[in-house]
Amino acid sequence: MKVLKFGGTSMANAASISKVAEIINSDDRARFIVVSAPGKREPGDIKVTDLLYECIEARDREGVCDAALEKIIRRFDEIIKGLDIKLDLTPEFNVIRDQINGGAGRDYASSRGEFLSGIVAAKLLNARFVDAGDIIRFDMEGNFDSETTNRLVGQRLVGSDRVVIPGFYGKMPNGKVKTFSRGGSDVTGAIIARGVGAEIYENWTDVDGFMTVDPRIQEDPQIIEMLTYKELRELSYMGANVLHPESIFPVRKADIAINIRNTFNPSAPGTMIVPTKKYMSGQYTRTDRTITGIAGKTDFAAIYVEKSLMNSELGFARRLLKILERHNILLEHLPSGIDTMTVVIDAANLCPEDINAVLREINEELSPNNVEYVEGIALIAVVGHGMNRKKGTASRVFGALGDADVNIRMIDQGSSELNIIIGVENGDYKKAIRAIYAEFNK
Ligand code: ADP
Numbered sequence: 001m002k003v004l005k006f007g008g009t010s011m012a013n014a015a016s017i018s019k020v021a022e023i024i025n026s027d028d029r030a031r032f033i034v035v036s037a038p039g040k041r042e043p044g045d046i047k048v049t050d051l052l053y054e055c056i057e058a059r060d061r062e063g064v065c066d067a068a069l070e071k072i073i074r075r076f077d078e079i080i081k082g083l084d085i086k087l088d089l090t091p092e093f094n095v096i097r098d099q100i101n102g103g104a105g106r107d108y109a110s111s112r113g114e115f116l117s118g119i120v121a122a123k124l125l126n127a128r129f130v131d132a133g134d135i136i137r138f139d140m141e142g143n144f145d146s147e148t149t150n151r152l153v154g155q156r157l158v159g160s161d162r163v164v165i166p167g168f169y170g171k172m173p174n175g176k177v178k179t180f181s182r183g184g185s186d187v188t189g190a191i192i193a194r195g196v197g198a199e200i201y202e203n204w205t206d207v208d209g210f211m212t213v214d215p216r217i218q219e220d221p222q223i224i225e226m227l228t229y230k231e232l233r234e235l236s237y238m239g240a241n242v243l244h245p246e247s248i249f250p251v252r253k254a255d256i257a258i259n260i261r262n263t264f265n266p267s268a269p270g271t272m273i274v275p276t277k278k279y280m281s282g283q284y285t286r287t288d289r290t291i292t293g294i295a296g297k298t299d300f301a302a303i304y305v306e307k308s309l310m311n312s313e314l315g316f317a318r319r320l321l322k323i324l325e326r327h328n329i330l331l332e333h334l335p336s337g338i339d340t341m342t343v344v345i346d347a348a349n350l351c352p353e354d355i356n357a358v359l360r361e362i363n364e365e366l367s368p369n370n371v372e373y374v375e376g377i378a379l380i381a382v383v384g385h386g387m388n389r390k391k392g393t394a395s396r397v398f399g400a401l402g403d404a405d406v407n408i409r410m411i412d413q414g415s416s417e418l419n420i421i422i423g424v425e426n427g428d429y430k431k432a433i434r435a436i437y438a439e440f441n442k
């Protein structure tokens with residue numbers, strides 16, 4: 001029995017939802033269906049989730065969300081008409097309007113896209129609708145509560161006929177709705193797969209599989225036939241947003257493989273994401289590849305600290321990291337030399353006051369010879385288990401970047417030899433990715 005998750009593009013309009021129904025109805029093992037909110041119908045369109053965030057902004061600005069909500073009502077009307085089903089969402093929209101106008105928060109509002117999408121899909125498929133709020137649990141701090149959830153999923157779903165579950169959200173013990181971060185319906189699908197003990201978790205999207213590199217950067221990249229949980233984690237965390245970086249944790253607990261598939265080309269086999277140990281021990285056919293994929297993100301910042309004899313100063317790294325912790329700053333990477341240490345942080349959510357305070361405290365508490373702060377850094381990860389069996393991979397990466405005239409600002413190689421992380425300037429980001437791709441696809 002399978003869990004199938006359909007993303008925003010698959011749920012975007014009546015035509016795509018009809019394809020979703022065909023896929024489900026032609027597969028006897030398609031038992032548990034997780035759906036996203038309707039996404040973009042064409043480039044430039046607005047996802048229902050974003051329209052719901054706009055409802056909150058309209059409410060805060062004008063006192064009510066009615067006009068903003070109208071756009072969402074129209075989108076669902078169009079879907080229901082196109083699918084030719086008998087369904088009236090007026091009562092649901094009345095509740096949503098009252099809740100938002102009465103002060104409900106962003107998590108509640110944004111979760112309603114998946115909620116409504118789930119009701120539509122259940123009606124179309126003649127399946128039971130189970131609200132994610134009844135089975136996906138968060139604690140009072142808003143952290144996902146995996147074990148309570150797993151128990152509830154087992155109790156409510158195991159042994160059921162076909163069920164539709166909305167993705168992206170759950171509830172806290174006080175009944176408040178809480179969502180995962182953006183793209184979180186992937187996580188819901190993985191949680192359901194673990195909870196019901198699925199044979200496979202199929203994640204249906206709008207591309208033929210996980211590609212060696214983001215298709216929006218490199219035209220027509222290769223599809224990766226198979227990758228491991230570990231490779232997926234590295235690539236998705238570093239920006240390959242075809243799958244949410246946290247979707248790996250639930251399935252990993254139960255050794256369930258993920259199959260990325262294309263709703264718009266269902267005959268393509270897609271990408272299999274398999275348990276690392278089984279792959280490494282030869283239980284699957286391994287392709288002889290040096291690197292598996294390349295991913296990256298822009299807008300990081302680096303704090304570069306230099307101090308002679310840093311290596312013999314007990315607790316230096318701990319004191320440096322303590323300063324960041326005090327300011328609630330998450331660390332992304334920590335490349336170091338004998339007398340230098342670089343702290344790479346995500347600059348998107350930082351305010352200048354925090355950075356100034358951090359730099360001042362580093363000077364006061366660590367007495368370094370030099371501290372520099374650099375913004376506008378892009379990180380690129382080159383990932384693959386094959387790298388530790390092939391000599392010279394790093395030099396090929398650096399050679400390709402040198403030939404493309406890309407200035408390397410930072411290098412960090414994980415001890416597992418599963419990845420090489422390179423920091424370049426934001427402006428060189430795409431050029432660098434294309435250069436590395438070209439080097440390994442000659
Ligand atoms: P869904 O709405 O189905 O969840 P997403 O938009 O979240 O789909 O993810 C699919 C998109 O991820 C693709 O359309 C593609 O543009 C993008 N993407 C980024 N990196 C990759 C990659 N390495 N392989 C495939 N797609 C990628």
Ligand code: ASP
Nearest residue numbers: 036049168182183184185
């Ligand atoms: N609808 C949510 C988002 O746009 C969750 C998802 O699609 O996975 O982020």
Ligand code: MG
Nearest residue numbers: 007183186242
């Ligand atoms: Mg997604």
